[in-house]
Amino acid sequence: MSLQAVAVAVLSFAGVLPPHDQRGVDAVAASDSLWWLGPLSLAAVVVMVLLELGKSLPPERQLRRLADRATKPLVAVALIVVLSSGYRLAEIIGFVQ
Amino acid sequence: MSREVRKLEPSRPSCLAMTEAIGPRLTIFTGARFQLRPTDEILRNTSWGLLAFAVTLAVGGVAGSSLRLDGYGLAASLPPAYFLGLICLPLASGIQWLRGRHASTTAIVFHVVLFVLIVWLTPLLLEWTPRFRTSYVNFGYVDPVLRGVGLLPDRFIYHNWPLFPIVMAAVVGATGISPTLLMAVFPVVMMLAYLVPLGAILRTIAIHGTGAGDDSGGVRSLGQVAWPAGLWLFAVFNWTSQDYFSPQAVAYLFFITWLAVLVHVVVRRAGVLTLATTIALLGLFSLIVLTHVLTSLEVLGVLAALTAARLLRRPTMIVTCGLIFIVWQLNVAGPFFAFYADRLQTSLLDISDFVRVNLGSRVTGSPQHAQIAELRILVTGILFALAGFSVLVRLLGSGRSRSVMFGIAFLFGIAFVAPASVYGGEMLIRVLLFSLPMLAGLAVAAFGTGAYRLLLVAAIAVMAPIHILTHYGNELHDYVSPNELAGFEFVSSSLPPANIFGGYPAGNFENTALLDARNSYLSRGVLPSGLEDFLNPTLHHGWSHKDWPTYILLSRGDEAAMELFQNRPGFMSEVKSVLDRDPAFRVVYANPDVTIYSWQPRASSSRPCGPVECAVAGTRSVPSMALRR
Numbered sequence: 001m002s003l004q005a006v007a008v009a010v011l012s013f014a015g016v017l018p019p020h021d022q023r024g025v026d027a028v029a030a031s032d033s034l035w036w037l038g039p040l041s042l043a044a045v046v047v048m049v050l051l052e053l054g055k056s057l058p059p060e061r062q063l064r065r066l067a068d069r070a071t072k073p074l075v076a077v078a079l080i081v082v083l084s085s086g087y088r089l090a091e092i093i094g095f096v097q
Numbered sequence: 098m099s100r101e102v103r104k105l106e107p108s109r110p111s112c113l114a115m116t117e118a119i120g121p122r123l124t125i126f127t128g129a130r131f132q133l134r135p136t137d138e139i140l141r142n143t144s145w146g147l148l149a150f151a152v153t154l155a156v157g158g159v160a161g162s163s164l165r166l167d168g169y170g171l172a173a174s175l176p177p178a179y180f181l182g183l184i185c186l187p188l189a190s191g192i193q194w195l196r197g198r199h200a201s202t203t204a205i206v207f208h209v210v211l212f213v214l215i216v217w218l219t220p221l222l223l224e225w226t227p228r229f230r231t232s233y234v235n236f237g238y239v240d241p242v243l244r245g246v247g248l249l250p251d252r253f254i255y256h257n258w259p260l261f262p263i264v265m266a267a268v269v270g271a272t273g274i275s276p277t278l279l280m281a282v283f284p285v286v287m288m289l290a291y292l293v294p295l296g297a298i299l300r301t302i303a304i305h306g307t308g309a310g311d312d313s314g315g316v317r318s319l320g321q322v323a324w325p326a327g328l329w330l331f332a333v334f335n336w337t338s339q340d341y342f343s344p345q346a347v348a349y350l351f352f353i354t355w356l357a358v359l360v361h362v363v364v365r366r367a368g369v370l371t372l373a374t375t376i377a378l379l380g381l382f383s384l385i386v387l388t389h390v391l392t393s394l395e396v397l398g399v400l401a402a403l404t405a406a407r408l409l410r411r412p413t414m415i416v417t418c419g420l421i422f423i424v425w426q427l428n429v430a431g432p433f434f435a436f437y438a439d440r441l442q443t444s445l446l447d448i449s450d451f452v453r454v455n456l457g458s459r460v461t462g463s464p465q466h467a468q469i470a471e472l473r474i475l476v477t478g479i480l481f482a483l484a485g486f487s488v489l490v491r492l493l494g495s496g497r498s499r500s501v502m503f504g505i506a507f508l509f510g511i512a513f514v515a516p517a518s519v520y521g522g523e524m525l526i527r528v529l530l531f532s533l534p535m536l537a538g539l540a541v542a543a544f545g546t547g548a549y550r551l552l553l554v555a556a557i558a559v560m561a562p563i564h565i566l567t568h569y570g571n572e573l574h575d576y577v578s579p580n581e582l583a584g585f586e587f588v589s590s591s592l593p594p595a596n597i598f599g600g601y602p603a604g605n606f607e608n609t610a611l612l613d614a615r616n617s618y619l620s621r622g623v624l625p626s627g628l629e630d631f632l633n634p635t636l637h638h639g640w641s642h643k644d645w646p647t648y649i650l651l652s653r654g655d656e657a658a659m660e661l662f663q664n665r666p667g668f669m670s671e672v673k674s675v676l677d678r679d680p681a682f683r684v685v686y687a688n689p690d691v692t693i694y695s696w697q698p699r700a701s702s703s704r705p706c707g708p709v710e711c712a713v714a715g716t717r718s719v720p721s722m723a724l725r726r
Contacts, residue, residue, distance in 0.1 A: 049379060051413065052413060052417050056370050056372040071413060075413055075416050078416050078417070078420050081423075082416070085427045089426060093434050093441050
């Protein structure tokens with residue numbers, strides 16, 4: 001299930017979206033090769049926000065040290081998501097065929 | 098005597114303080130036995146007296162005025178006394194600054210607030226209706242949420258960034274405020290709200306840009322009284338009208354608040370983020386992402402510039418914000434990019450089209466409209482020149498400071514993202530709007546230099562009355578008459594689900610889920626409407642609901658738009674005379690400012706548009722993003 005489908009389900013349940021609203025699923029449905037992008041995007045956002053909070057702690061805190069150690073691999077994953085999403089967006093707009 | 102006076106500083110005003118502040122040239126009389134100088138008390142009272150005089154002139158001017166619009170907008174409605182009042186308001190602040198370090202920042206802020214109240218309420222007091230037509234369109238995004246229809250992102254572009262329609266629907270639902278009252282008071286409320294974070298930004302920049310170590314001492318520095326000059330600059334140079342009822346107005350408030358936090362981090366905390374500032378920056382950025390795509394792009398541009406300049410010591414922040422941005426755009430706002438793809442490609446890849454839409458086409462239309470556009474460009478140039486000169490003076494005088502470097506990096510970030518202002522040729526407006534807080538901050542950086550201070554006050558005083566021309570220069574079109582409102586009401590409440598051609602923004606205001614509308618003066622993308630567009634509204638338009646009846650609206654606003662933007666003053670009268678004679682058109686509603694025709698297409702006249710025409714004309718409410726100002 002794509003992130004968009006989750007978002008539609010949540011917003012429809014909350015009454016913000018009408019039940020019939022498809023939110024342009026046709027336009028943004030992830031291609032088969034990028035099926036992992038939706039769930040990974042959501043996870044990456046949560047993790048990166050936690051990383052920022054961890055890096056804001058005083059240097060003596062253990063969570064801060066953990067955040068500092070995890071920075072490079074997490075940023076690498078985040079950049080993969082950013083670039084993949086950017087590529088997909090460029091596909092939708094038509095910059096990339 | 099000198100020693101005695103020094104003891105008094107800074108607890109109360111003194112002659113020495115005045116001497117330091119204004120120098121000996123302001124001595125009124127120099128005698129052999131005594132010197133008579135304008136005492137602090139006299140200056141203070143003069144400032145308040147001038148303020149009372151200014152307010153009396155301006156308010157009296159509005160009270161004795163009536164609405165008279167022409168090609169220069171609102172200016173003809175107002176008497177010379179009003180403009181004199183506007184000049185005197187900044188002069189009252191100037192007299193405060195003559196008190197040097199004893200100037201009352203509270204009083205100067207009060208002057209700015211009065212200026213904003215007078216200038217921003219003037220059109221409302223003369224017109225008694227919400228101004229700026231796009232405000233109505235933006236309420237059209239709120240309306241479906243308010244009526245329980247929900248968000249329709251494939252029909253309404255701003256439902257792809259839905260915070261504004263959701264919050265405004267909640268405001269209307271909770272308070273019961275009428276849409277027109279909400280839209281009417283929105284600009285002045287937003288403008289006053291902007292001043293709060295802006296004050297924090299300017300205070301930080303002015304104090305750290307005009308003197309060293311000012312925070313540590315107890316003596317009030319000139320920097321501590323300089324920052325309200327930035328508020329003045331923001332008020333008199335902000336002709337963009339981007340405080341109207343819109344997502345970008347709310348996003349801009351988030352943006353300035355975000356900037357206030359960032360300025361604090363970079364200038365006061367050497368770019369080091371704490372837990373509180375991290376939460377504030379990420380939280381505000383997330384709100385911006387939910388509200389307005391272009392504002393979030395500007396934030397990313399600023400973050401990138403500050404990170405590259407090593408002024409912000411958290412490189413991961415740009416990655417996290419970029420991630421939040423792209424995830425939203427791809428997974429939630431996808432329908433917009435899918436629909437707007439053609440326009441995005443054209444705007445971003447066609448340099449000549451970009452230059453034409455953003456610069457050339459802004460200075461067209463009627464001679465008066467072109468002059469107003471040129472005046473706006475000139476005024477914008479003056480502000481950039483003031484800021485540049487101030488930075489130069491500051492750098493030559495005291496060397497680099499963190500606040501000045503922040504300002505320069507910030508402006509680079511804004512300029513870097515500027516070409517992304519793809520829609521409606523609004524690049525100049527966007528660049529000015531997003532640069533304004535920092536331009537205002539940089540322009541007061543050299544406030545400590547006496548000659549520059551005089552220049553700054555003179556510039557503000559001169560620009561204060563000119564603001565009426567730059568801000569309200571298109572009022573002939575921006576004004577929505579009570580008769581037009583009555584026409585909008587008829588459309589939303591008396592027509593069946595319908596396609597509405599013209600009368601902008603009649604079909605975009607209320608009951609928008611059951612109305613589809615096209616702007617007749619921007620009917621074919623960049624091409625102006627011809628008579629054939631009115632005789633057959635399906636000629637160049639792909640309507641989503643071809644089974645809905647089609648109505649033609651001719652309104653005062655359309656006529657003003659044709660006159661101002663396309664220099665075709667008699668065109669709408671010609672259209673009306675033709676439609677009145679054509680049996681295919683039947684008048685279903687009319688008042689002096691609005692005529693509504695039902696259209697019964699002849700069998701041969703209705704042909705579907707081709708794919709290119711449909712793409713240009715659009716099938717959703719995109720024309721609302723492409724308004725001329």
